Amino acid sequence: METIRISVVEDISEIREGIRFVINQTPGFECVSVYENAEDAVAALPALRPDIVVMDINLPGMSGIDCIRKVRAVTSHIQFMMFTVFEEGEQVFEALSAGASGYLLKKTPPHKIIEALQELHEGGSPMSASIARKIVNSFQKTPPSEESQKLSAREKEILDHLAKGLLYKEIASTLSISTGTVRQHIHNIYEKLHVQNRTEAINKVFGR
Known part of the structure; x- marks a missing residue:
């Protein structure tokens, strides 16, 4: 079975290591790298080319959204899943516009995170229900x-x-x-x- 390679960009160590643990405990998934800031991620991701990057928005220094823009300017082969506490419509649309294909809130249970990563890898655009509803409300x-x-x-x-x-x-x-x-x-x-x-x-x- 193909292994889905994941990188994580998250400044809070407990969350970062928690995501890494969940990923590495799931068959078919591997956490290949973690970063506590966007600058390190921008420097490493284009060469590493993981399948998916789990990205926080509020990082020290460069934001997660700007990180996506910089990485996607170099390579289009990496998919991005936002993983954040931000539910504001402006943040959501900015992240999607920058190139994120999924958007999960940090309160998402571990098994839902894995399901969302699998769906994203298969071409879907998974989102927490409240985020999807904000998008629909905007469109309606x-x-x-x-x-x-x-x-x-x-x-x-x-x-x-x-x-x-x-x-x-x-x-x-x-x-x-x-x-x-x-x-x-x-x-x-x-x-x-x-x-x-x-x-x-x-x-x-x-x-x-």
């Missing part, structure tokens, strides 16, 4: 666009669950279908809407 300030008419009833249903922050596995359980079927529906949604991720899909359907 304007009426739904004509883009939604391109989707089938099932696809609209799945997009609604995505907007609530559900993971692929949770959507599958809710709708009594396989995760493979969920992935296929989401692939179809992205193709029909000409988007690359969950946030863009919600933006296209609800309008921002």
